[in-house]
Amino acid sequence: MRVDGRRPDELRPASITIGYQRTAEGSAMIEVGNTRVLCAATVESTVPQWMRGSGKGWVTAEYSMLPRATITRNPREVAKGRQSGRTLEIQRLIGRALRAVVDMNALGERTVILDCDVIQADGGTRCAAITGAFVAMSTALRMYQQAGEIKHWPVRDYVAAVSVGVLGGAPLLDLCYEEDSAAEVDMNVVMTGAGRFVELQATAEKSAFDDAQLSALIQLGRGGMAGLFEAQKAALGGR
Amino acid sequence: MRVDGRRPDELRPASITIGYQRTAEGSAMIEVGNTRVLCAATVESTVPQWMRGSGKGWVTAEYSMLPRATITRNPREVAKGRQSGRTLEIQRLIGRALRAVVDMNALGERTVILDCDVIQADGGTRCAAITGAFVAMSTALRMYQQAGEIKHWPVRDYVAAVSVGVLGGAPLLDLCYEEDSAAEVDMNVVMTGAGRFVELQATAEKSAFDDAQLSALIQLGRGGMAGLFEAQKAALGGR
Amino acid sequence: MRVDGRRPDELRPASITIGYQRTAEGSAMIEVGNTRVLCAATVESTVPQWMRGSGKGWVTAEYSMLPRATITRNPREVAKGRQSGRTLEIQRLIGRALRAVVDMNALGERTVILDCDVIQADGGTRCAAITGAFVAMSTALRMYQQAGEIKHWPVRDYVAAVSVGVLGGAPLLDLCYEEDSAAEVDMNVVMTGAGRFVELQATAEKSAFDDAQLSALIQLGRGGMAGLFEAQKAALGGR
């Protein structure tokens, strides 16, 4: 029995609302349990210097937490003048995850920037950010497609992410903050709608793990994906 | 007739919702037309170095805009490694405004930090931040009072803020973004519930102004305060 | 009776000397009581990116204090790697004040940079900087006009600034440092030679103020302008 009454293989309630930030081309507020992340998509008609003239697009992400997304206030990163290693690592992960399902030729020389701002943090913020950012990006690109600016739909598949971990020897799906801070092993699984891996990061926080545990975790992660893809489809109107 | 159909002396619809960010001691989402600012209050049991041992408290504020609070994306300030002059100016203003109604002796050696994050910007964000931060701060302090940690209620009066301006020669209350960017004169009025001024900043953006215009603007600002104090009282439960 | 023996509506002795820094196109050392600010004007033949091709000019300012302009040494801002909020606020104010009296079309695609360096600080440094910078700018532009590079004189009016405040309930003109740090209300008035307002910033440092006090302060500020315009005219040779 888990701290919030869930079964080991039970995802927290997940829902995604589009259009939360009317000023953005595409936006999505994702809620996974008490974790809430606001994702906004911006489509710019330039690409980084090293890609100019290639005819291909680019997808990148930025991640930040509001100071009071956590129970004790965490200072703004601008106060230190730089982003932390954790922040940079997460935004690199989000960018890679989304790039894995985008056809850069179909996108053309455009950059999609995903801004993921954590409003409330209760574990799994980077996974929620990936799952929500996919919806924000799709919404924005749909607008560009409808306006005729993009000819071929550049999104090849869904992509979502979930955390799994080992706590007290037992594998658990979708860790909340309390579980996450006590877990022996922590793993993030990023997967496409077709069930293929995009990214897989497993870390032994307290004790090293063996093949059997690794398999169990991967199984669990795969199982949790269904609920996330459903939430994405619901938000995007069954598209 | 204004761009959004309002009368010259008409405030935009204003509402404040408390408890938006459950992780914070006090939080308030303020909406004034399309402007939305999330305000969170943190009460820390320390004060800045130069106040230690004085028995007095301190109130300070931080202000930021999400990148897509605006129609075109504005880069995060952490990317440049420092806050802009505009941001620093606004957070200094918010801090002064709130300090004006707090009894620092009653607060004791505590610091209240107000985080004001703009979710959507349509003019008047600094005024909305002041008005919302007052509610977030009051909610947080009420919790401390109920817990018996604060003996005497340290908030002496309400405080709210509104912008006024001259556009096409006519004085207008509560400018939206479109009006604000075209205004000849721009003014922010910060006022207490008792109708006294806390701060008054008038700037000739396009042409200098005379005493008559100044009087008209101040009158207009004073008139707009009622709606804001009502929204604050409604949010705080008629307290 | 004030700390330095002045009447409530009495300005400190004010004088401006041009040509202090021979290396600059225009320079002015302004002294108001013990406050001394060295202002230098630079005319560059470029404008900020967003103005290129507009045919219009720009005016901007930088403000700094020498470490020993004050009784106790204040560290250089470069040591912290960034300018303080106070510095940024002041240089934005000086820039706005001067732009208010410059015809940007007549200036043409040029930028005037005003460097205001405080040599000695005894209250009112931002007001002195505005008043002195006007003289430095006029001197530099006169040189450009005499060289035939500028056809139409781009300075439409004088502009100067003075501080007023409420101390012990009494409104006072031109506060020195000792008065300034104890004042209940502090206000800066920026005004054109024609007696119109360019900027007006009133702050309740210790207690909120009402309409009557506001009127009294504005009256006092207006009264103090005469002496400053005279000092400007004297420095500019009666121009």
Place this chain on the structure above:
Amino acid sequence: MRVDGRRPDELRPASITIGYQRTAEGSAMIEVGNTRVLCAATVESTVPQWMRGSGKGWVTAEYSMLPRATITRNPREVAKGRQSGRTLEIQRLIGRALRAVVDMNALGERTVILDCDVIQADGGTRCAAITGAFVAMSTALRMYQQAGEIKHWPVRDYVAAVSVGVLGGAPLLDLCYEEDSAAEVDMNVVMTGAGRFVELQATAEKSAFDDAQLSALIQLGRGGMAGLFEAQKAALGGR
């Protein structure tokens, strides 16, 4: 047949030399093919603030590349004033990997800092850094143990790392730079001497991967570990 003539499951020649930097408590120059990383261990008798009084130690790492470790010069990070996301990510990985095999109670309130400076980069620098840093750390701690400052040997097991990847559909062990930049899937495996996982990071650089590919990569990685543990033992004198 691979670019350098190796079989798919063949490790590059790996050797480790201790004592390269005589000024350090422990140092190791690791060479894996053309990749060369100089690792130095420093033992300090303090721990980070949040660990003081816990009786436990800490292990942390820093990673950097000399500008000419690469065929085209890459500018020093100090020139930009900050470490890149890649660098921060790598040093966090090295720290986690080594902490996984250290008994922090046996270490006592000491911090071991591992400086990993890449002299030549030809793929797999982060893995080489982990493998070499283990030797540098062990050498330094042995000195402390011999001096009687550490009673119980705090290193519980060996730890080493190797990269694997999918290139042209085929799984390959220990990618050199040319292979790494063309790989479809890239994975780093960090493992203990006992054959348990400490960290596992798989990224789909060009196409998502399935369970079968994942298993093949993990098998390959496990197989490559033997050669690395041998090099570590040889360097440490069979200890």
Place this chain on the structure above:
Amino acid sequence: MRVDGRRPDELRPASITIGYQRTAEGSAMIEVGNTRVLCAATVESTVPQWMRGSGKGWVTAEYSMLPRATITRNPREVAKGRQSGRTLEIQRLIGRALRAVVDMNALGERTVILDCDVIQADGGTRCAAITGAFVAMSTALRMYQQAGEIKHWPVRDYVAAVSVGVLGGAPLLDLCYEEDSAAEVDMNVVMTGAGRFVELQATAEKSAFDDAQLSALIQLGRGGMAGLFEAQKAALGGR
């Protein structure tokens, strides 16, 4: 015949005025030809961390140029967030020069900070800064001695500096800016009142030099010192 009509071994007119900045313990405006540097001395009752408890004092310096000390404006260093290599080099030089003549035991655990701000630059600003800073420091310490806070006079000797150089093959004393930028060899000589060297920096800007040229330059520098010590004595009232 030199550009300003001087003989090769002729110093520019040098004068030093004390008390220029009334807010400082000691201040001196030094003029050497058109070069003008404002030097201010601050005496603080602390020393750097590594000197605490030693009973000894410390002397340090900061150097800066006003943006319009030069014919074309040079941007403030705070704009780049850091001091240039040139600035750091100069302030290290000034600090070393003054420390060479101060008895740190007599000074006691105090730090003297010398702020040297260049008002006008026409060559030789670092030398003028050393020569002027000596006077500012002496003035400040005299105040402390008269107040009885310092028992033994801690200044053991005078110290001053002058530049020499080779231009068109001829050795010249005290180069102005025009000469300095064309010189083949540039040298700064820092010397005590007793005629001993404190620092000597010779640089071949355009062509290497031999022993004979070196001797000639040193001779010339030594000869120029007299005029500087006289200016120092005149400023300090024959002390």
Place this chain on the structure above:
Amino acid sequence: MRVDGRRPDELRPASITIGYQRTAEGSAMIEVGNTRVLCAATVESTVPQWMRGSGKGWVTAEYSMLPRATITRNPREVAKGRQSGRTLEIQRLIGRALRAVVDMNALGERTVILDCDVIQADGGTRCAAITGAFVAMSTALRMYQQAGEIKHWPVRDYVAAVSVGVLGGAPLLDLCYEEDSAAEVDMNVVMTGAGRFVELQATAEKSAFDDAQLSALIQLGRGGMAGLFEAQKAALGGR
């Protein structure tokens, strides 16, 4: 008798190995006693902005110490976000020294960057860096000459550097760290193969020095050059 048994005028064993870093156009590991500096040369086909179109080249240098080049770890400069004054001073010195022997017209519009990274520090690192960087630069330029990209050999003469100092009243050649930290006078001599001075920096660390001491030091430095030029020639294959 010196701490390491040398005579006062005896250089430490000096050797230079080229090709240490195979990834660089030219590289040299210089060892002078226990001091070891890795120098790498990069030839880029651009020049700084202010030199474009001049037909002339440029030579510049960067200097850094590995954290454990010293007995106690010195933190990386990137941690503070900026290079220290000492570092900037040294890289400026290395750049000037090498520029003195390069014919910039023969080099053409190319920049040679010398990266000097100290592996072990035991005094005299800046001198070793100059001496080694000369070899790295020559190796790289030879490659360009052999490839026919450079027509005329642009290196006009050898350049090397050595430190001398006064310790216990006695002049010593080539100070090791222990001697350097105790020396009364410290001097760096940079000289060409033809025996002319490029740079000469003498500092009275503890007591001022006179003409006789200066002459003795210069003599000593000149004497030590022979061994360094030999090491350079040996490394460059008698070229």
